[in-house]
Amino acid sequence: MLYLTQVEYESLNPHIPVTFQVLTESATFDIDANGIISTKTKLDYESQNNYILNISLSDGSATDHATVFIKVTDVNDNSPVFGTTNTTITIQENVPAGTSVTSVSATDVDEGFNALVVYTLKGGEGKMDIDTSGLILLEKELDREKKGFYNLTVVAIIVGDVNDNPPVFSSSTYEVSVPENEVLGRALLTVSATDLDAGANAIVKYRIVNQQPPSSSPVFVVNLTTGQLSLSQQLDYETINEFKVEVEASDGGEPSLSATTLVVVRVLDVNDNPPEFNQAAYDIFVFENLQKGSPIYTFSLTDKDEVGTKTDYFFFLKFCVIAYHDKIINSGLILLGNLLGSSHPIS
Numbered sequence: 001m002l003y004l005t006q007v008e009y010e011s012l013n014p015h016i017p018v019t020f021q022v023l024t025e026s027a028t029f030d031i032d033a034n035g036i037i038s039t040k041t042k043l044d045y046e047s048q049n050n051y052i053l054n055i056s057l058s059d060g061s062a063t064d065h066a067t068v069f070i071k072v073t074d075v076n077d078n079s080p081v082f083g084t085t086n087t088t089i090t091i092q093e094n095v096p097a098g099t100s101v102t103s104v105s106a107t108d109v110d111e112g113f114n115a116l117v118v119y120t121l122k123g124g125e126g127k128m129d130i131d132t133s134g135l136i137l138l139e140k141e142l143d144r145e146k147k148g149f150y151n152l153t154v155v156a157i158i159v160g161d162v163n164d165n166p167p168v169f170s171s172s173t174y175e176v177s178v179p180e181n182e183v184l185g186r187a188l189l190t191v192s193a194t195d196l197d198a199g200a201n202a203i204v205k206y207r208i209v210n211q212q213p214p215s216s217s218p219v220f221v222v223n224l225t226t227g228q229l230s231l232s233q234q235l236d237y238e239t240i241n242e243f244k245v246e247v248e249a250s251d252g253g254e255p256s257l258s259a260t261t262l263v264v265v266r267v268l269d270v271n272d273n274p275p276e277f278n279q280a281a282y283d284i285f286v287f288e289n290l291q292k293g294s295p296i297y298t299f300s301l302t303d304k305d306e307v308g309t310k311t312d313y314f315f316f317l318k319f320c321v322i323a324y325h326d327k328i329i330n331s332g333l334i335l336l337g338n339l340l341g342s343s344h345p346i347s
Contacts (some may be wrong), residue, residue, distance in 0.1 A: 005224055007035040009057055016059045023054040045074040046109050075199040076114035080106040080156040093144040101136040106156035113161055113198035122153040163201040163253025167193035169261040179268045180237040191227040191261055193249035203252035210246035220245055237269040276302055
């Protein structure tokens, strides 16, 4: 059994269990209760190198469907085959060095690096050699009277890949700015790593290995195969305004090699907090002989949002017991409107 990938889903009610089902290619693939897709049989790249899976997700009352595209990667599991196994060549003894004697060809049904064939020649005794294309060339002049027969053996070798290259990220650090009211599940950015090896040794998978500051449940998730980073918890600028997420890329070799990169997520403030007075009620005493237009009291307030996201504050005097035509300006300062007859509190 080989675990391939895990599908992501969102449940409207986390208390109701869901069930997955593979609707097509079910003889080859299976899916468990966590959405992890695995193989049921051995795959063969040369027989079929891609599959289209239709899967369903149900909570008993509602059902959703998705399509999963699976591409099979080639491994070096086939030997090279010569087109001709035996042949006899006649060559004159007076031909100059560098003359082409014959050519051989071997093919391999594998692909890419796994199909690269290297030739070696045995029995040439320093007189003949073979190049990378399979062409046998005369290295030195022949003398039939000294040796009139050469039994040449050509060996075709496939150079197998060893997992000696770790994945390499396209950047050592990624940075992204995200507003604090960003929608959950929205893709923020995609990290990308490549591996110079071939076949399974070059298959890269991603996971988050560290998040600072930490949280009881992950704030971010990364797609196992694409490296796409998305949001899984609501952000709050006033609580945390920057995260550092360490993402690891590992290859499919044995043993696996890995590399990490840092994603810096800066949370942008939005105007989501109202201004607040420093107290709920005020008692203000004013002398009766205070002149019209004189300052009476200045209010102060606070706003949890950052400077730049706040708008100007507008004050409105909605009700006053004694001073009927008092005014309040945008700085929070109350100005006396009419002269007062005696000392009264304003509340």
